[in-house]
Structures are given as structure tokens and as C-alpha cells.
């Protein structure tokens with residue numbers, strides 16, 4: 164049987180991810196149990212199952228909030244001598260307005276629980292993921308003169324300091340998207356890349372950027388209050404930007420490359436002060452970035468690298484103008500003069516078309532799927548009437564607990580459609596003895612971050628979320644994703660269930676389906692079929708009842724990752740965009756999820 168990267172890493176499940184983000188935080192003290200006002204002195208409803216025993220204390224994070232944690236980062240020894248010999252860059256610590264400001268800063272060790280010795284790292288390697296069966300992962304790259312993939316990090320030659328950090332992260336081999344995307348980016352090419360959730364796209368765009376800045380020769384950046392980053396990484400949500408920043412800090416540790424994050428909902432002055440101390444890579448949400456650009460505290464004039472994570476969401480209806488403003492009207496070097504990388508697990512053709520405005524002679528890369536992460540996610544669809552959803556969820560949670568899979572190391576993420584719905588379900592779960600918290604756009608940023616930490620740490624192993632948590636978040640131990648309310652768009656479903664079954668781990672996704680979701684029936688059935696899942700016999704019946712389902716982008720067909728829209732004759736006529744490329748497996752990309760059909764009006768609330 165064909166195995167994949169995902170299969171092979173599954174064997175390593177027992178190995179704890181040593182540098183998970185939750186470890187960046189201090190353990191929190193127990194807080195007094197909070198009971199929402201409307202539920203105080205109210206007995207559990209008669210229709211609900213009995214509350215669980217006191218052995219499982221219910222908790223959410225709505226009690227007294229003590230402010231953001233200081234973090235548990237130990238001061239690390241900043242050794243600017245660790246990088247590649249001969250390294251001289253205007254990025255890095257040379258420029259006062261870029262990179263580390265040597266006089267004032269010491270670089271914090273983002274690997275708090277290692278001594279960082281090479282011996283220690285070698286010992287860890289033995290316990291790490293075994294990536295053997297790459298060859299069955301279907302890969303397609305289209306465009307002119309596509310650089311060949313690399314098999315190992317050593318082959319890629321990212322530099323000693325970055326390689327050491329890759330070891331610290333316990334990455335032994337590049338994942339398939341990394342094998343293909345990193346050489347393309349290192350060759351200076353623009354890239355639109357589509358690979359399944361949880362497959363390592365963050366490193367795929369961070370490594371070439373960090374390496375490029377380490378090696379690059381840049382003119383001295385101006386001094387003063389305006390920051391001149393060399394690279395910009397945009398992401399759609401605050402939490403995702405925070406996560407990318409944390410990852411990028413690990414990758415760039417002791418390389419001399421400085422990463423700063425800017426996102427809304429947090430005090431801007433603190434972020435501005437951080438920028439003043441120097442920045443090479445700026446990770447940002449678009450709203451906060453525009454604010455900083457308008458205050459002239461950030462200039463994009465020296466941007467050499469632009470990466471859009473969750474690029475299809477970034478160019479989604481309603482959001483595209485803001486991205487266009489940032490990329491085209493705020494002084495950033497034009498395409499061709501900068502290098503642009505777009506990444507997502509889904510890429511509707513309409514979005515590809517928009518995105519091509521930002522790219523120059525780019526390569527379109529799809530990596531998946533045969534044995535890809537979706538196979539690791541067992542998908543179930545259950546017919547549940549609206550009025551029965553709560554008790555059905557309760558049954559699932561009770562069953563999980565009875566089977567011993569509910570607890571610190573088996574987190575459950577429950578997606579709902581609205582912010583009010585999230586609050587209400589959280590309170591109801593809480594009232595019924597289940598330790599739940601919630602994340603959505605109406606909560607303050609402090610509350611959002613606190614909720615996420617509480618969930619990650621297992622203190623509240625149930626998180627009720629809107630689509631704000633659907634994309635990109637890499638939370639270890641999410642064992643079960645419940646689509647309490649299904650999204651309108653199949654791509655959103657793909658991203659939501661992708662919060663489990665990551666980096667080789669298995670996961671379960673349960674969807675509550677009813678008549679209101681008819682328009683999703685067809686793409687859902689197709690998706691499940693492609694991922695070798697058992698499709699309930701009744702589901703196709705709803706597919707035939709739905710009329711068009713304009714918000715279902717897959718309705719035009721299906722094929723993992725979608726295809727390069729430049730291959731469509733109507734677009735290709737008169738252009739020479741589409742060139743050689745390769746299909747690495749010979750059997751093509753025959754199945755899986757992707758991006759098709761008409762892009763419709765399904766805008767969810769994941770934007771900051």
C-alpha cells in the first residue's frame with residue numbers, strides 16, 4: 164500500500180512536539196469557577212444528560228483575567244557568530260533600522276527547553292519522524308523552467324545557522340511541499356503553492372525568506388522612526404500571525420534575521436517600539452499594517468519578499484482591495500522586483516486569477532494527495548436537526564469521555580456559524596459540566612489569546628469557535644473537530660477539519676448535517692469519496708435537491724489542489740505563461756480536495 168509523508172510521520176505520534184507553542188507560556192493558576200449570570204442557581208435542563216461528575220472540573224476562561232502572560236522564554240545567548248562564514252547582510256544585525264539593534268537587544272531563545280547543544284539535537288533526531296515514502300505523493304508544477312525538488316535539507320543548503328534551527332525543531336526531512344517549494348523560492352521564482360492542511364507550508368515560505376536575507380546584500384536601510392522590513396508575511400487572522408511569528412522566530416534564531424509581528428486588537432505602541440528596534444521580516448494582519456503604513460511608521464520600499472499565507476482567503480471578496488492597496492499602492496517594489504509567494508490548501512480559480520496580478524512568471528505548484536492528511540482524518544457526517552444539535556453534541560462528548568479520549572491530550576474543536584452561537588454554546592456546555600471556552604471576533608484580543616492558551620494547554624479541552632479559528636492554527640492534540648454548524652463553502656470545511664490530522668497525526672471530524680446544508684451535500688460527498696471516507700447513503704439525496712449551490716466552489720469538478728488556471732485555453736491564448744513543469748508521480752493528481760467552480764458569496768468572519 165502506498166504510504167505518504169503523513170503516514171510515515173504517524174509512527175512518530177508518541178514523540179511529543181518539543182517546541183509546541185503552548186510551552187511558551189507559563190502554567191496558569193487555577194481560577195475561581197465562573198458561572199454565567201443567567202445560569203446561576205439554575206438546575207441542569209431536564210432534557211440534557213446529567214452533568215459529569217465532579218472529578219472533571221468544568222472550566223472556561225471567563226473568570227478574572229490576569230492579562231497576557233509574560234511567557235516563559237529564557238534569555239538565550241545571542242551569538243552572532245553562528246551563521247554562515249562570510250555572512251554580511253544589511254538585514255541581520257548590521258543595519259540599525261533593520262535586524263537586531265545590537266546595543267539594546269539580546270535575542271531571546273525560542274527553544275526554552277533545550278540547551279541547544281548539537282549533541283542534544285543529534286540525540287533527539289533518533290526519536291523523530293521517519294519520512295520514507297515520498298514518492299507516491301503526486302506533485303504537479305507548471306510554469307517555465309521549474310527548478311527540480313530536493314530530497315534533504317542538506318541538499319537545499321540553507322546555511323548552518325538555519326540548519327541548526329531546523330534540527331532544533333526536530334525536522335529531519337523536508338515535507339513534500341518543502342521539497343518542491345523551497346528550491347523554487349531559492350531560485351528566486353514567484354510561486355503559487357497549494358498543499359494540504361498541516362503539511363508544513365509555514366516553513367516552506369519562511370526558510371527561503373530567512374536564507375535569502377542571510378545571504379542577501381542590501382543597501383543600508385535608513386535610520387529613524389520608520390521601519391524598513393525586507394520581507395512581509397501577511398496572514399488573515401491575528402492568532403495565525405502570532406503563530407507564524409513564533410515559528411519564524413525559531414527558524415531565524417541566531418541567524419541575525421529579526422522577525423516582528425503586528426496585529427490588531429493589541430496595543431499599537433508596543434508593536435511600534437518593537438519595530439523601531441529593527442525588523443527584517445514583518446508578519447502582519449492587513450488592518451494593523453495599513454494603520455502603521457498610514458502613520459509612516461513602516462515603509463514597504465525595501466520589501467524583497469512578499470508571502471501571503473492562506474492566500475485565497477487574503478484575496479477573498481471584500482478583502483482583496485485592502486491587499487491590493489498594500490501591495491500596489493504603498494510603495495512596495497513592483498512584481499518582478501520583489502519575490503512573491505502565495506500559499507494555501509485551497510485555491511479557487513477565480514482567486515488564482517486575481518492573485519496572478521501580484522506575480523511575475525510564476526510557478527504553480529500542487530502537492531497532494533494519495534495518503535495525504537485528509538486520509539488521516541476520519542470524516543463522519545450525521546443527520547442532526549437544528550433542535551437536536553446540543554444534545555447530540557453532548558452525547559458525543561460523553562462518549563468521548565467514556566472512551567477515555569476526552570482530556571488534556573485529546574482536544575475537541577467545535578465550529579459554529581455565529582459569534583452569538585459560539586457564546587451561547589460555550590455557556591451551555593459550561594453549564595452542563597463540560598470545560599469549554601470560545602474564540603470569535605466579538606471577544607477582546609486578550610480573551611481570544613487566553614482562550615486559545617487555555618485550550619492548547621488542555622485546561623479547557625473544548626473550544627467553541629467561529630471561522631476565526633478555521634485556518635492555519637497548528638494546535639497539537641486536536642483529536643476531534645465537530646462542525647456543529649456546517650460552513651457554506653466546502654473550502655472552509657477543508658480548512659476547519661484540517662485543524663486535526665496534522666503532521667502525520669490521525670484525527671476525527673464529525674459534521675452535523677440537515678436540510679439547511681443541502682447546498683453543501685454534493686461537494687461534501689465528493690470530498691469524502693475522494694478521501695476514501697464512507698459517504699452516508701442519504702447524503703447524495705440532498706445533493707440532488709440543492710439547486711446549484713453557488714457557494715460551493717468544487718461544483719465544477721474536483722481534483723486535489725485544483726489546477727493552474729493558466730492552463731485553461733481561454734486564459735492561455737495569446738500568453739506564454741504556461742510552460743514546462745513536471746508531474747512527479749506519473750499518475751497525476753487524481754483525487755482529493757481542491758478549488759473549483761464559481762467563487763461565490765460565502766464570506767465568513769475570519770478577517771482581522
Ligand SMILES: Nc1ncnc2c1ncn2[C@@H]1O[C@H](COP(=O)(O)OP(=O)(O)OP(=O)(O)O)[C@@H](O)[C@H]1O
Nearest residue numbers: 334336337338360361362363364365508635637666
Ligand atoms: N519537515 C518537517 N518535519 C516535521 N514536522 C514538520 C516539518 N515541517 C513542518 N512540520 C510541522 O508540521 C506541522 C504543520 O505545519 P504548518 O502549520 O506549517 O502546516 P500548514 O501546511 O501551514 O497547515 P495549514 O494549511 O493548516 O495552515 C507543524 O507543527 C510543523 O512544526
